[in-house]
Amino acid sequence: LPFLIGSLLLVPVSLWIKNWKTIQLLIAVFQTLSTLLYYLIPESPRWLIASNRMREAEIIIRRACNVNRTTLPPNLELIKHPEQQQWIKSGKKPNLFQILKSSEILTRTVVISVLWVATLLNCYAVLVCLADALNSERTVVDIDFFLRNTILGALELPSLILCLLISRYTVMNFFLALLAKTLAMTSLYTLCLFTVELFPTVIRNSAVGICSMVACIGVGIASYMRILSMVHFARYPSMVFGLFSLLSAFLVLLMPETRDATLPDSCLDAVVL
Structure with a gap:
């Protein structure tokens, strides 16, 4: 919101x-x-x-x-x-290095980071494509610059609503495919919730911060994809976005199911999730 x-x-x-x-x-x-x-x-x-x-x-x-x-x-x-x-006995406190000590949590961090990169790459790619389509001289819709950005910003609202409804009504999956930006942003919001549910409370904020930082790579790549389509093959960006999406779809199968599961508080809770 x-x-x-x-x-x-x-x-x-x-x-x-x-x-x-x-x-x-x-x-x-x-x-x-x-x-x-x-x-x-x-x-x-x-x-x-x-x-x-x-x-x-x-x-x-x-x-x-x-x-x-x-x-x-x-x-x-x-x-x-x-x-x-x-x-208490060891005089230590849980910290970010707990990720490196557990192979399960480390694998989970790497996979989630890739998912963040792929999701943000597609989100910003959709924004760039929408901007190009609306700014193109061949567009049949003459929309004011500020009105266009208002519409694109307002699309965040159905993304938030669909993110909440998707867990209750599976039929909503069909409607998610109707709007590319809504689908991309909904995926991003869902990934945020999924990331929170995977990591234990003691290192949750740090782990989410790492994933978000790595995701900035996807944001940077999306900007250069537009230049790549102009200089080389025009279909390169679509191929890259599609491959990343397919890779993410397979990688998410490695993650545990968190539906109706209690949020893990300790590293042990996260491993046995």
Whole structure:
């Protein structure tokens, strides 16, 4: 939803500010200010419990209950995880290097990273193709630049809705194929949820960050695919996008099913998922 709102807000900002450098500067200022949210957003109680920080987790849970006007018993009896005693005895804490210690989690990270690259490659490729089609002199639809970007940004909304409905109604798969951009963005949102469900709580944020960082490769490749189609064979980009999509379809079969499964909190929970 924030991505949708940001896409739609960019249109009136572009109408108000004509200089693209000023727009980039304004976006950078907002991104810099967003780092201050680190001190305002409370830590995840689930992560605190998995990290053996029970007291902090209880404070946040009780604060949330006060906001929701609900009551809790005096003793929450927060459950500790089996791996916590091992961490306490060794004096260590779970960190990102847990990915390298487990072959199962490492394989999962590599596969998910490839899926992120392929998904974002196709997402941005669709955007480039849509922009080329609408900007082409041969197009039969004369659409204003700002109206066009408003429509493309508004397509994020059905993507979000379909992402929620797809888990309940399998017939929605047919409608996903009707709009290329909606399908691509829905795949991206679903991949985000799937990535979160695969990694344990203790390293989830770091693992998702790594996958997102690697996915930037797909964004960079998508820009050069357009140049490649102009210089060499025009069908090269379509072939690359198709091969990446097929590769992703086979690789996702290696991943465990997470439907109706409890989110893993420890590395052991993630391995036996």
